[in-house]
Amino acid sequence: MQQTSRAAQREQTKARILAAARQLFGEHGYDRTTIRSIAAAAGSDPGLVMRYFESKENLFAQVATIPADGPIEGDTDRIAELLTAALGSKLADEPAAGLAALRAMFSHPEAAKEVRTAMIGQQRQIAALMPGEDAVLRAGVIGALTIGTVIARHLLQLDGLADASPDEITQLVGPLIDTLVTGTA
Structure with a gap:
């Protein structure tokens, strides 16, 4: 069985937190979503959420971007x-x-x-x-x-x-x- 490195574990945790935050911000909006609820949905600790993202606003900024539609070109x-x-x-x-x-x-x-x-x-x-x-x-x-x-x-x-x-x-x-x-x- 291959062990996962600490760096890989951190990236997996961050990805779970981002996915949970994206879902909860989308469902409940910014004001009604808490760091605790995001941590719980990600199976993580609120302290880790704060360590990785520093604040709710920073976390929100990372998940709540409007993705571009891709290159628009041609006639x-x-x-x-x-x-x-x-x-x-x-x-x-x-x-x-x-x-x-x-x-x-x-x-x-x-x-x-x-x-x-x-x-x-x-x-x-x-x-x-x-x-x-x-x-x-x-x-x-x-x-x-x-x-x-x-x-x-x-x-x-x-x-x-x-x-x-x-x-x-x-x-x-x-x-x-x-x-x-x-x-x-």
Whole structure:
């Protein structure tokens, strides 16, 4: 039987803590999640959580980032296709880290700043690839459409969205994204 090194054990413990924190922040938000509850869910000790992450805010900052959709490049048809596919993947698998950030941004100013920064960065990248003087506005609407759809499906569980397949939703939303990317009405 192979023994695990101390460094590997530390990394495994940190990974368990991050996974537990991601889940609990996503379910309960920043204010209602405690270091003790994270430690218990990770099968760890609250002291270890503090040793590895120093504070609840630092731990939150590590788990509540909005992951980028990946490189967005190509012509407008390809951009629309990539954005629609990214929405579909967020609808198929609940984006725990993103939802933790979204839930917390309503009560925690630092979380709102992180979400805003991530979204503005992606919005600007997409707008730079789109034609027209109103590209920044259209990219912002695409972001709002995406975030609103994800919130409505996963957090609010609105009728229709909660039960529909990701394909059904993207078939409805895809043409809107395409119109916004190309700038054609």
